[in-house]
Amino acid sequence: MxxxxxxxxxxxxxAFSSAVFAQNGKIQSVKDDYRDFAYVKTSEVLLEVANKGYKSADLFQKLANSFYFQNKMKEAAKWYGELMNMNEVIDPEYYFRYALALKGIKDYEASDKWMEKFNELKPSDLRGKAFLSKVDYKSDIEExxxxxxxxxxxxxxxxxxxxxxxxxxxxxxxxxxxxxxxxxxxxxxxxxxxxxxxxxxxxxxxxxxxxxxxxxxxxxxxxxxxxxxxxxxxxxxxxxxxxxxxxxxxxxxxxxxxxxxxxxxxxxxxxxxxxxxxxxxxxxxxxxxxxxxxxxxxxxxxxxxxxxxxxxxxxxxxxxxxxxxxxxxxxxxxxxxxxxxxxxxxxxxxxxxxxxxxxxxxxxxxxxxxxxxxxxxxxxxxxxxxxxxxxxxxxxxxxxxxxxxxxxxxxxxxxxxxxxxxxxxxxVPEIKLLVEGVVQDMNTEELIPNSTVILYNEDGVEIARQTVGEDAYFKFEVDPKKEYLIRVEKEKYTSDEKRFTTPNKNQELKMELLIEKDEQQIEPCDDLAKVLDIPIIYFDFDKSNIRYDAEIEIQKVLAVLTKYPTMHIDIRSHTDCRGPAAYNEKLSDRRAQSTRQYLIKKGIAAERLTAKGYGEARLVNDCGCEPSNNSHCSEEEHQLNRRSEFIITSINGKTCDEDKN
Incomplete structure (x- = not known):
């Protein structure tokens, strides 16, 4: 033709040839703190630790996220920057968040640099492609x-x-x-x-x-x-x-x-x-x-x-x-x-x-x-x-x-x-798009009613918000070919958000928003190590002095003890079964006492702290060192027994009766 x-x-x-304002659950004073119980807000603890100069990738990730999800981009950029300075292998998602945080403070040149790194690490991610104007044309045409x-x-x-x-x-x-x-x-x-x-x-x-x-x-x-x-x-x-x-x-x-x-x-x-x-x-x-x-x-x-x-x-x-x-x-x-x-x-x-x-x-x-x-x-x-x-x-x-x-x-x-x-x-036919979904607990998958879900445009301007009912269901009308951010917030919970670009055709847009508790209820007999997600506190071989990486974790305990002056704790150190039992008991006791002395030097009254080492006496699994048991346990299973516990013995006048727990 x-x-x-x-x-x-x-x-x-x-001739021619593309702000959440998280409801900060305020920690009330001890005397009226949810009647008989106290609540620990993890982000406040982390900030206190970081402001003292302690550094770890885990610390900076959690702290930066706490600001990012509140749309406090200046603070988020600061702590994401500290995370990047650690030069550790991290999830590429943090490069993306850092780039957006920098864009939020109008540091466009730096934002471009980190978005390029994100695109290098996740070349199939459409966010990086859209930012760099490099798209997979086949899927793009179909879309x-x-x-x-x-x-x-x-x-x-x-x-x-x-x-x-x-x-x-x-x-x-x-x-x-x-x-x-x-x-x-x-x-x-x-x-x-x-x-x-x-x-x-x-x-x-x-x-x-x-x-x-x-x-x-x-x-x-x-x-x-x-x-x-x-x-x-x-x-x-x-x-x-x-x-x-x-x-x-x-x-x-x-x-x-x-x-x-x-x-x-x-x-x-x-x-x-x-x-x-x-x-x-x-x-x-x-x-x-x-x-x-x-x-x-x-x-x-x-x-x-x-x-x-x-x-x-x-x-x-x-x-x-x-x-x-x-x-x-x-x-x-x-x-x-x-x-x-x-x-x-x-x-x-x-x-x-x-x-x-x-x-x-x-x-x-x-x-x-x-x-x-x-x-x-x-x-x-x-x-x-x-x-x-x-x-x-x-x-x-x-x-x-x-x-x-x-x-x-x-x-x-x-x-x-x-x-x-x-x-x-x-x-051009009219396109009617709905983005809908439910809010759930990240760990239990239970529905979370009364959460607030907010829809933002690509510039971070709030478009609409809803408070979900008992069914935890939300829905928003959105325009085609637009970038949006949807975020959920609820008092005493962390926030969650998802950024998405709508298609140019009518189709279902389903979404789950997953949140987890940021404030955890604490009471006598609770272990602060579990509440604060403190991993194994390592000591150098055959030593009981506090290592730097252990000090970062103990700072979390210090922050809670400082905030709640009626709290008393028992520091317990445990080992696995390997090595002589008597030696393990003495070594673990020295480590428990060393931890106690560290907290006392930092201003915690000695009468609020007890400490004891239990060696291998309280294993959490059946990895004892009898010949019949030892052979089947892996290094990871033995590691579960090398733990530190910070048991709340009393708070707000209530004491721990371990015989009933």
Whole structure:
């Protein structure tokens, strides 16, 4: 099938070639602290430990997360930074969170660096891909494709070429070879002219008429665009003006941009070439931004990256143009970029052979380009393939959309059409998306009613919030192709959040939000080591002095004892069964006493502390060292017995009766 998109482009080839405010459960004074019990808020303990200069990856992870989930990005960035300085192997998710925290304090350069590291460690994660504008095009095309769109081949199409639509007044203007007359030798169809057809109330079209005035000639005219005030029209024509037909040194007649003015009779005349036209290169396919201050077009002028590029130029008040500027390498490739269209939101659509697509020319989109150019921001313009059904394995081009009526026009030479190129249209179906799910306890999977679920946009601005009922169920209406963050918070619980990007199609969006208790109820006989998630406190071999890594963990106990002056504890040190029993008992007792003395030196009254070593007398499993037992126990099982306990013997006047526990 011969195609106008190809012969117009042949002229180019020959001629053109994206704050939680967690409800901080306040720790009340001891005398009224939830009646008889105290509560430990882990994040406060960790902050106190860290502020004393103690360092560990676990400490910084938990502390940074506590601020991150409260949307306190300055503090979160500080402690994530401390975590990164540890130079330890960590979950890549922390790089992502650190990058967002830095972005939250407008340290964009550092944020970019850490997002790049995140992308290196998780190259399949779409968040990093979107940030770096590196997407898996195949999955991206499928994600952006729509199966709810019904294409309509316009009734005005002919067996010849019809393409390049723009709305004008109450109808559309397009290019067509239907006019008869001399034929273009490349495809043996008549040369193109511009036509206007009025759209009727029932979405059909009236009589197709040649556009009024002096625009159409015996050579090609196509791709018209109208200024917002209706005074000017820019369009494409062969290098033919005032009856002069010009070719370059190789005998090729190039495409050029022209400007026409609407006269009092409603006809287009006073045709002028734009000043940067040339006999040596082509300039074609103009589109204007919503204010008419910027004109975008395609050209192979000097400075072009490939066969044809997209350029932008200022439009002066009198309709004259400034100096063109190439949009750069994020839009333009070594292939063909052509047929630009700028919608009223400032999003650029264009066709390209230089980016991975479905075949031939595909239509691509880059959002917000016009605003970026106006503000002089960076020229990194992420692009996306608009997907099916606009794109196909054929040539798809000439995209135009009306964001108010949701009406889209585009051109294609796909199979099943009436002619070489046809104009297709559709009305964009409304997408209704719900994100819904439940709030659950991370450890028990129980539903957590009365939690507050908050929805934020990609900039961290709160959009909506809900307090879930007994079913812990939440739901929010969301827009397609948007980035959101959803967060849950509840008093005495840590927060949870999930960042997600909505699809461009109707589908279910299910989500679970998992939270765990941040404040744990403590009472006599509880072990602070378990409450504070203190692992084994290691001592050097055959030693009882406090090592640095052990000191960090003991600081957590110190913080709790300082906060609750009525608390008394019994420090218990245990070993596994290996080694002489009597020696194990003495060694563990020295370690327990060493821990007690450390706390006393830090200001805890001696009468609040007891300490004893039990050696291997209180194993927590059956890994005794009798020959019948020892052989089946692994090193990990023996390790469970090498533990430290900090048993609360009394608090708030209540004592521990271990015989009843």
């Amino acid at each position: 011969k195609t106008i998109s190809k012969y117009i482009l042949l002229t180019f080839v020959l 952006l494709s729509r199966d709810d769109i019904e294409l309509l081949n316009l009734e005005i199409n002919t067996e010849l070429s019809d393409f390049g639509t723009t709305e004008y007044e109450t109808g559309i203007v397009f290019a067509s070879a239907r006019g008869g007359g001399r034929k273009y030798r490349w495809n043996e169809e008549p040369y193109l002219d511009l036509y206007y057809v009025e759209k009727t109330k029932d979405d059909t079209f009236g009589e197709v008429k040649s556009i009024e005035g002096e625009v159409n000639t015996k050579f090609h005219e196509s791709s018209a665009v109208f200024s917002p005030n209706g005074k000017y029209m820019f369009f494409t024509r062969n290098n033919y003006h005032r009856l002069k037909y010009k070719e370059d040194d190789t005998g090729i007649n190039r495409l050029q941009l022209y400007r026409a003015t609407l006269n009092e009779d409603g006809h287009w005349d006073n045709i002028h070439k734009v000043h940067f036209n040339s006999v040596d290169y082509s300039v074609a396919h103009p589109t204007l931004n919503v204010t008419g201050t910027k004109l975008y077009f395609a050209s192979d002028m000097p400075g072009t990256f490939g066969q044809s590029d997209i350029f932008v130029v200022d439009v002066n008040d009198d309709g004259t143009l400034g100096e063109p500027e190439n949009l750069g390498s994020s839009i333009n490739t070594e292939g063909q970029e052509s047929f630009p269209f700028m919608n009223t939101n400032g999003d650029l659509y264009f066709s390209s052979t230089g980016f991975p697509g479905l075949g031939g020319l595909d239509v691509f989109k880059s959002e917000g380009i016009d605003e970026k150019i106006k503000t002089g921001s960076n020229r990194n313009f992420p692009i996306e393939n608009v997907g099916k059904p606009v794109n196909s394995e054929w040539d798809d081009f000439g995209y135009y959309e009306n964001l108010v009526t949701k009406r889209v026009y585009f051109s294609s030479n796909r199979e099943g059409g009436k002619g070489s190129d046809d104009i297709y249209t559709f009305e």
